[in-house]
Amino acid sequence: MIFREVEDRDLIAKARQGEVEAYNLLVSRWEKRIFNYLLRLVSNREDALDLSQDVFLKAYQNLPKLDDPGRFAPWLFRIAHNEAFSWLRRKRPETELAEEPRPANLGARMMPIELSLAVESALKILSDDQREAVLLKVYQGFKFDEMAEILDCPVSTVKSRLYTALDLLKTALAPSILPKEAVRGQS
């Protein structure tokens, strides 16, 4: 992670001097993470890809405004967060009732791929804010203070969203992740 930061810093410095290839390299290092983060938020591959493109274009245009190149990751995810939520607001007006898909009840002792699908469904139960908190912490590995920076809210709000989300996920995934003994006991 430290090496990655050092290399990012170097690439950012070069990109700021107009080396487009350095920026392209930076894009190639981060595009998959940004894409997956956006994909889990907007649930559509093409939209996630378009948004990723917008994120990297905005990041390029605003690169001179990045005060600390060591904070590139939270800064980039802040842009992605803004893009995603702007998109969600456009696509889902407040009057519209959000669809709440139920998690697939696939039963205990799942294969990894089945469990993965169950997790994917379970994530959709969460609100956008809760899901984003899970994505940033569990899948992107940000610290609470970095998440607060990305989401532009206090750490207490970050923790509240994340903890509520984990409780909901624990309940939703229980049928899928309970130990064999517990499943036998229930049947």
Add this chain to the structure above:
Amino acid sequence: MSCILDRNKPDWKAYALGEMAPAVRREAETHASACQECHAELAATRITLDALSTLREEEMPRRIAFVSDKVFEPRWWQRFSPRFSFAGAGLVAAAILVHAFVRPISVPMASQNPAALETQIRAQVQSQIGAEIDRQVQQRVAAQLSSAIESAVTKAVAETQKQEGERTVKLLAAAERRYAESADILNKQVGLMYAMNTGAGAR
């Protein structure tokens, strides 16, 4: 069995997410080894996180096509410093044009090596000048070439028209001559037939 710490029990989610300070973490571990409720809560949180970790990362449908386009590239003066203003860049560019080949450049930028900056600036100015000269030369060559082609075409057309005119005159003259000869022969034949019919020729 309920936890004796009740509301003061450790934050097991923070523990499982790696957000607990090392000292607090050790205390929490000691407590969990003796408290069934906390042990169960920690286990449940870990199982949930393990399940979440099975979510596979999606491959991108295609790579992000980005700024290889020249439109996105900053101007040469923007490359010196990301916060360099347009006016400042203009002033420096003007100074460079005047002094570039006279004496070393002193640009007030602490963050860059002056020698490297000078080399960069010289190269860029020369490149700009070279590009401008190339452009103007190409324009002039194109204009001269166009003019020469136009002139040659006009000359060739005039030549052709002149030749065609002379040829037409010759053809007309030859046709008139042949017409005159034919008319003369016809007159003679008519005269001969008249003489034969009237017997004028026999007398």
